[in-house]
Amino acid sequence: MDLDAYVAAHQHEWNRLRVLVRRRRLSGEDADELLDLYQRVATHLSQIRSGAPDPMVVQMLSGLVADARTKATGVRTASWAGVGQFFAVQLPGMLYRTRAWWLSTLVVNVLLAFAIGIWVDRHPGVQTSFVPADQLQNLVQHEFSGYYSQYAAQDFAAHVWTNNAWIAAVCIATGVLGLPVIYLLWMNTLNVGVMGGIMSAHGRSAEFFGLILPHGMLELTAVFVAAGVGLRLCWTWIEPGPRRRADALAEEVRSSVVVVLGLVLVLLVSGVIEAFVTPSGLPTWARIGIGAAAEVGFLAYVFVIGRRAVLSGQSSDVADIDRAAAAPVAA
Template identity: 50%
Template sequence: MDLDVFVTAHRAEWERLDLLLRRGRRLTGAEADELVALYQRAATHLSLIQSSAPDPMLTARLTQLVARARATVTGVRRASWRDAVHFLTEGFPAAVYRARHWWVPTALVSVLLTVVMGWWIAHHPDVQAAIGAPSELRQMTRPGGEYETYYSSHPEASFAAQVWTNNAEAAGLCLVLGAFLCLPVVWILFTNVLNLAVGAGLMTSAGRLDTFLALVLPHGLLELTAVFVAAGTGLRLGWTVVDPGPLPRRTALAQQGRAALGMAVGLALVLFVSGSIEGFVTPSGLPTWARVSIGVLVELAFLTYVYVLGGRAARAGETGDVEMTGRSAELPVAA
């Protein structure tokens, strides 16, 4: 394509579009229709220039012009409480549901690795010796030791806030770093699995696995599920880099990235719940059966939320992506 000829042929249209945009709300009906037509043509022109004869200055000018026109045509959309309700009842659970083929296997493999590594640590004194000196391990695993006092060593509210922050950071890193070909997500997930396996293995070797489970299960079921969802979503995002499917790679990444951003907000709320349980329920004086029952009920409630509300929304076409008016324009690309 001869760029000079193309610019000469369409400059008048771009200048006319710019003039109509400057007039704002003072357009007549015919001028408004003309603005829409010129906006659509300018978007096509921008796509052609980007794919056939990219020119930085012209591309920047047309990008700005198309963005202004799109804002005028579609209007500025403000978030409302209805958006929050839609997100909580449809968008977020649907996104988690649609990602189940990634995070469910992630959860199963992680739990299996935790069990195997925990058993290995529990039955191999040489491995335990590599973790710490015998006196240190006894201090951690004895009744009233560090594993038990950890949950009551700080005021409930500050401890819950600290736990929530740490877990939200781990989940956020899984979502953000997923685009780097999955490798950082695998490392974060392995680190969490290793920490859990060490605790389970050491407490098992001391004959106190029941105590360990009583301390972990109330908050850990929901907390680990949230981490698995984040890791699975990050892995899916990373795989999109390798195999974007039928969509152009940039479009597929943008779609998965927007869904992951919404997932981060939803998982922050989920981790707030698990952090509150860890801060207030786990160290409480409630009987073990009551604390574990709370954790199981909350986990079942979350899974029901995902598979019932999320499944229904996903079957109705909800993807967890933002609304069309909140997205940047997706222009056609050259075949």
């Protein structure tokens, strides 16, 4: 390719495209011309790259094509309106739509934890199968309560927050597989049940619930929400309904990301409660009351604001412009 001749032949098109890009307003004819020139110049760039890749010409045309693309498609900027849409519509709407899944997960796991706790409480041999007999007294009298105050409150809050946020993210990320979510739920429920049973067997059930409930109500609810949404993804893969399996899964995954982002904030609240309220010198009723208030606030957010968002027909999915094309389905 004779690069000088090629540049001379098409320079007027590049100059015209540059003029259109710099205009603040375009008429209908100008917009059509801009799109036509954008396609032509993109082709010129491709030909020069393959035939005579001069760095200066390639750089100049690359910038021009990028500017033309931005002019044609527009630029979206972040705004407080988008943040408000997320918290007022997308997040509560998705939490409300998936309520059957995470409420069922919550009920099953709480009942299972109580059953495990009663079993451990009534069978001393089971207790020593989890914790050696010579360590039981130290665990009951010191380690369990000391766990909440062994680190500086701010460091402990950060540790708890990141750990629980990671668990929630894993539940949703591996949700389509199903079994990893069930395994995480089982291990979490087993740990709570065994610890509760051991504390109860040694006459410290009040201490156990006094330390678990302030932060545990909101924290465990958030984990159950993540697990329920993850299991819903698994069911979507198994039974996509009238949609193509790939389209159904893509839609649910996009909406589930909304839950992950929301739970990060929910778990931040529970982490702060666990670090600053649970080990504090407040009376037990006050500590549990703070945890109950946070839990009630979350449920009100879901069942009042979320219900309103769903009834108004609002979607928790991304905007149409951000979605991939989906194949039509039969009604």
